[in-house]
Amino acid sequence: xxxxxxYRDGEKARPIIEEIRRxxxxxxxxxxxxxxxxxxxxxYGLRKVLPPTIELxxxxxxxxxxxxxxxVDLMISLSRVPGVIIATFGDMVRVxxxxxxxxxxxxxxxxxxxxxxxxxxxxIAAAEPQKKVIFLGVGFETTxxxxxxxxxxxxxxxxxxxxxxxxxxxxxxALKALLELxxxxxxxxLLPGHVSAIIGSRPYEFLARDYALPCVISGFEPxxxxxxxxxxxxxxxxxxxxVEIQYxxxxxxxxxxxxxxxxxxxxxxxxxxWRGIGCIPGTGLSxxxxxxxxxxxxxxxLPRIQARENPGCRCGEVLRGVIRPRECRLFxxxxxxxxxxxxxxxxxxxxxxxxxxxxx
Numbered sequence: 178x179x180x181x182x183x184y185r186d187g188e189k190a191r192p193i194i195e196e197i198r199r200x201x202x203x204x205x206x207x208x209x210x211x212x213x214x215x216x217x218x219x220x221y222g223l224r225k226v227l228p229p230t231i232e233l234x235x236x237x238x239x240x241x242x243x244x245x246x247x248x249v250d251l252m253i254s255l256s257r258v259p260g261v262i263i264a265t266f267g268d269m270v271r272v273x274x275x276x277x278x279x280x281x282x283x284x285x286x287x288x289x290x291x292x293x294x295x296x297x298x299x300x301i302a303a304a305e306p307q308k309k310v311i312f313l314g315v316g317f318e319t320t321x322x323x324x325x326x327x328x329x330x331x332x333x334x335x336x337x338x339x340x341x342x343x344x345x346x347x348x349x350x351a352l353k354a355l356l357e358l359x360x361x362x363x364x365x366x367l368l369p370g371h372v373s374a375i376i377g378s379r380p381y382e383f384l385a386r387d388y389a390l391p392c393v394i395s396g397f398e399p400x401x402x403x404x405x406x407x408x409x410x411x412x413x414x415x416x417x418x419x420v421e422i423q424y425x426x427x428x429x430x431x432x433x434x435x436x437x438x439x440x441x442x443x444x445x446x447x448x449x450x451w452r453g454i455g456c457i458p459g460t461g462l463s464x465x466x467x468x469x470x471x472x473x474x475x476x477x478x479l480p481r482i483q484a485r486e487n488p489g490c491r492c493g494e495v496l497r498g499v500i501r502p503r504e505c506r507l508f509x510x511x512x513x514x515x516x517x518x519x520x521x522x523x524x525x526x527x528x529x530x531x532x533x534x535x536x537x
Contacts, residue, residue: 178400184396184399184401194227198228201228202230203413205231205410205413206364207406208234208363208366209238210366210367211370211372211395212238212528213526214395214397214402215235215526217398218402218531219531236355237453239520240315240526241520242496242519242520242521242523243351243496245449245450245451245452249273249275249484251479252313252344253282256283256287257287258309261288262290262310263287263311264301265292265313268523272517272520273517275486288308295314295328299336302338310340311477316346318376319371321345321375321462322375322440324341325439325440326439341473342473343444343461343463343464343473346462347446349376352366354454355454355498356384358497360497363498365413365418366390368394370424374428375437375440376432376437377429378420378422378428379432391409391417392418393405393412394428396423401424404423445465446459446460446461446462446463448461449461452492453493489507490507491519492519492520496528502532503536508532
């Protein structure tokens with residue numbers, strides 16, 4: 178198949194669904210750990226066409242959602258520094274902090290600008306040398322290479338007023354931490370295509386080897402996801418756990434080596450807090466010493482934060498797959514896209530936002 182509409186063809190889906198139904202005689206719980214998968218599953222009603230023995234659970238696949246409350250509060254604090262321009266992707270603007278948000282700060286006159294690329298932030302810094310521009314680097318391995326390349330270019334150009342607040346996270350070890358919590362019994366992982374296009378399939382091999390969990394790296398269209406579910410069900414049925422790549426048109430076993438090299442030149446692993454999970458060693462990306470001059474966390478005098486989350490928000494449990502969005506008592510009553518209480522209702526990739534928009 179060459180065109181997107183072919184991956185959305187209901188007639189092509191029928192034999193895949195029938196084969197899943199034939200094989201899935203026992204209860205099977207699968208977790209997707211990509212926000213784009215979460216949205217696609219909800220948008221195309223894939224849960225409704227699968228047999229009742231298949232349960233799809235959303236995991237910590239939204240980078241905005243897993244950004245800790247402490248980091249959100251630090252970003253808000255940075256926006257209050259005189260002479261600072263905050264450059265950020267749009268999803269972060271409306272994420273509630275302990276007592277404010279970037280959106281509220283902007284309404285009070287802080288200079289907060291939505292950009293579509295870290296290069297846009299660098300361009301702002303070059304155009305306004307009297308200001309200090311801080312780009313909020315939030316994302317998984319998908320966005321980290323472009324931000325790493327931007328930081329390296331800023332150093333090359335000698336930009337003295339461009340900085341990055343790195344809140345990046347890496348996925349594989351987070352899955353290990355999730356499994357070690359032991360809260361959710363899983364039979365397999367639907368792995369993220371975008372992240373895997375960068376890192377390849379090898380970093381996930383421990384899931385099959387050490388936890389006997391089937392894994393499939395999936396594309397994002399309905400037929401991609403259905404085929405990936407079939408591949409997972411087949412692994413479960415055959416009791417032959419391994420890491421398979423369904424998304425062959427985007428992912429190779431070794432990943433994108435050039436992107437990996439750029440990341441390695443700019444970043445080093447660090448410990449980082451994940452919302453709902455806690456601190457996971459080695460899953461953050463902090464700047465190497467040679468790029469310390471661009472690191473907003475080192476350059477600016479950040480306050481000690483006593484972060485507070487809304488006690489009624491169960492976003493952390495949603496991210497761990499412990500509950501579905503509708504099990505939170507705030508869902509659709511108090512917490513809506515117009516009035517989000519937690520980040521899972523803010524981000525387009527958030528489980529709560531997807532359930533609200535596409536749920537019955």
